[in-house]
Amino acid sequence: MHKIQLVVLSVVVMMAVGIGWVVADEADDTLCIPMGTLILEAPDAVEAQRAEVEFPHSAHFDFNCKTCHHTWDGESPILSCSTSECHDLTEVPKEGFEAGDAVRYYKSAYHSACIGCHKEIKTRNKALENSMASLKTDLQRTGPTGCTGCHPKD
Numbered sequence: 001m002h003k004i005q006l007v008v009l010s011v012v013v014m015m016a017v018g019i020g021w022v023v024a025d026e027a028d029d030t031l032c033i034p035m036g037t038l039i040l041e042a043p044d045a046v047e048a049q050r051a052e053v054e055f056p057h058s059a060h061f062d063f064n065c066k067t068c069h070h071t072w073d074g075e076s077p078i079l080s081c082s083t084s085e086c087h088d089l090t091e092v093p094k095e096g097f098e099a100g101d102a103v104r105y106y107k108s109a110y111h112s113a114c115i116g117c118h119k120e121i122k123t124r125n126k127a128l129e130n131s132m133a134s135l136k137t138d139l140q141r142t143g144p145t146g147c148t149g150c151h152p153k154d
């Protein structure tokens, strides 16, 4: 074996050992971030009218985590959106409707966050397209705004 290969090999071994040690040491307080695609579906209490939604979580990591996890303090575990007293209502109350109930209804919360952001980008892109600015800047990619873009037909 050439000397140079030996050096490369030992660097790799050191890195592997180093990484292993860091992971083992910090495992207890490391935040576990679900990568790839999350399946968002209606809670058990809801008889779903639409197909579940495939949400590409990590395709959204250009945004600050707190854009969506807006009550997160940056350290504690991140809670599910439908955690009690957040977006936990499975329907809009028919009686005694109070301000704030709309966004506690999980569907309204998801629709306003997901569709709201995709639409905002789309609107901005349209404005850019209608101006000379589009010659200089690339339009920002965005996500679906139509129903079947998120809830595919079965």
Ligand code: HEC
Residues within 6 Å of the ligand: 040, 041, 042, 043, 046, 047, 048, 049, 050, 051, 052, 053, 106, 107, 110, 111, 114, 115, 118, 143, 144, 145, 146, 147, 148, 149, 150, 151
């Ligand atoms: C950007 C993605 C997105 C778009 C676009 C979208 N939805 Fe949704 N919708 C969701 C998410 C996320 C949920 C919550 C998860 C679930 O219940 O499937 C949801 C929930 C629902 C629910 C409650 C659950 C159910 O299946 O009964 C209905 C009804 C619904 N959407 C209908 C629509 C309709 C109609 C449109 C078009 C006007 C639409 N959605 C567009 C993401 C989207």
Ligand code: HEC
Residues within 6 Å of the ligand: 032, 033, 034, 038, 055, 057, 060, 061, 063, 064, 065, 066, 067, 068, 069, 078, 079, 080, 081, 082
């Ligand atoms: C565009 C919105 C969005 C962004 C940005 C985002 N997330 Fe999420 N994340 C979600 C949604 C929606 C869920 C599913 C929540 C649920 O099931 O209630 C989720 C789930 C999670 C969960 C699992 C929570 C649970 O239910 O146990 C963790 C942890 C998490 N995200 C971490 C992060 C981190 C860290 C970042 C920043 C790098 C981030 N997220 C950025 C929308 C987002």
Ligand code: HEC
Residues within 6 Å of the ligand: 053, 054, 055, 056, 059, 060, 063, 067, 068, 110, 113, 114, 115, 117, 118, 121, 141, 142, 143, 144, 149, 150
């Ligand atoms: C703050 C803005 C923002 C929010 C909130 C947001 N999105 Fe998106 N979404 C984007 C952008 C930007 C893209 C384009 C990402 C790319 O292709 O690089 C995107 C792309 C997508 C795509 C298409 C990915 C692909 O492969 O083409 C889906 C599906 C999607 N979003 C679903 C959702 C759902 C469901 C939610 C709510 C849980 C959500 N998004 C919330 C900004 C947002």
